[in-house]
Each structure stands twice: as structure tokens, then as C-alpha cells.
Amino acid sequence: MILKCQESMNAIERCRKPVIAAVHSHCIGGGVDLISACDIRIATKDAAFSIRETRMGMIADLGTLQRLPTIIGHGWFRELALTGRDFTSQEALQMGFITRICEDRQGLYGEAKGIASQIAACPPLVVQGPKRLSYTPGITASTPVYIMLHRKALLPFQARI
Numbered sequence: 001m002i003l004k005c006q007e008s009m010n011a012i013e014r015c016r017k018p019v020i021a022a023v024h025s026h027c028i029g030g031g032v033d034l035i036s037a038c039d040i041r042i043a044t045k046d047a048a049f050s051i052r053e054t055r056m057g058m059i060a061d062l063g064t065l066q067r068l069p070t071i072i073g074h075g076w077f078r079e080l081a082l083t084g085r086d087f088t089s090q091e092a093l094q095m096g097f098i099t100r101i102c103e104d105r106q107g108l109y110g111e112a113k114g115i116a117s118q119i120a121a122c123p124p125l126v127v128q129g130p131k132r133l134s135y136t137p138g139i140t141a142s143t144p145v146y147i148m149l150h151r152k153a154l155l156p157f158q159a160r161i
Contacts, residue, residue: 002061009063012037016128018119022112023089023098024105028052033062036071039131040115042100044108047089049097054084072097 012019012034021035023043029052035041051068053060060081069077072095080087092098102108119127 005062009033009037013063013067016131018116018127018131020112020115022108023047023049024108026050028086029056029060030062032068033060033064036064036067041092041098042102042108042111042115043089043092043098044104045089045101047092047098048086049089049092050084050086051081052084054081056084068097 018040019038021038021041023031023035023041024047025044026048027035027043028048028050032049032051051060051064059065065081068081072080076095079085087095089098089101093101100111102111
């Protein structure tokens with residue numbers, strides 16, 4: 001059962017299309033697992049987050065422990081994972097967990113749609129390249145995959161020059 005749940009979070013992370021999480025109200029436990037797998041996270045000013053498993057005597061096992069240190073850094077991660085305390089959207093913005101705060105749910109949905117529209121206006125390979133590279137361990141600028149993606153992405157652009 002746990003492996004299937006973990007795989008569902010991994011599928012979000014591996015999705016070739018960018019995944020945007022729009023959070024309002026509470027995002028606790030599994031919610032943090034879910035949005036940690038997303039590419040972009042935004043929230044309303046009243047959103048609250050927590051790795052609540054800690055306070056329940058459990059270990060977060062759906063990806064938070066693996067993904068969050070990379071997103072927010074080890075210092076913030078350890079404090080939040082070891083205490084299980086709630087943190088606000090302002091704190092989440094400060095630590096880099098979310099990238100924007102919106103006034104209310106309607107504004108949140110509008111902001112998410114705006115970001116999605118900006119991404120959709122870009123060439124798909126250009127969008128997929130950074131996503132693939134950022135989630136693949138060991139890929140550097142000299143890696144053949146990087147070079148191949150970079151060249152494929154530039155071909156349509158170069159044809160317009």
C-alpha cells in the first residue's frame with residue numbers, strides 16, 4: 001500500500017508537463033507530500049502547512065523527507081520535520097517552499113492559471129528540458145542528454161532567426 005502511494009507522488013514529480021500546486025487553507029501531512037512533488041507551489045495568505053506525521057508519532061513516508069530538504073534547505077527542513085509545527089504561507093515563501101502568496105482563493109486560481117498560460121506559451125521542449133534535468137541526478141552541462149535537449153530546444157528558435 002505504501003509503495004503504491006509513494007509511486008503516485010513520484011508520478012507527479014516525473015510528469016513531463018509542469019505541475020502547479022495551488023494551496024488554500026490547510027496543507028498537512030500527505031498534502032505536503034503531494035505539493036513537494038510539484039514543480040511550482042503557490043498559496044493563499046491564510047494557508048498553513050505542517051509535516052504533521054511527526055506529531056502523530058509517524059514518519060512521513062510519501063516523499064516529503066526526500067524532497068523537502070532540496071526545496072527549502074536542510075536547516076528549515078530539520079526544524080519542521082523534527083517539530084511537526086505548523087508554518088504559515090509567509091514562512092513558506094521565506095524558505096522557498098512556495099513562490100507566491102495570493103490574497104484569496106479566487107486570486108490563487110487566477111495566479112495559477114496565469115503561470116500555466118506563461119508556461120504554455122513556451123516551446124514544449126524548452127519547458128521539458130529544465131524539468132527533466134533538475135530531477136535527474138548526475139546530469140551536468142557536459143552530459144550528452146543535456147546537450148541533446150539543449151540542441152532540440154534551440155532548433156525551432158534558430159529557424160526563426
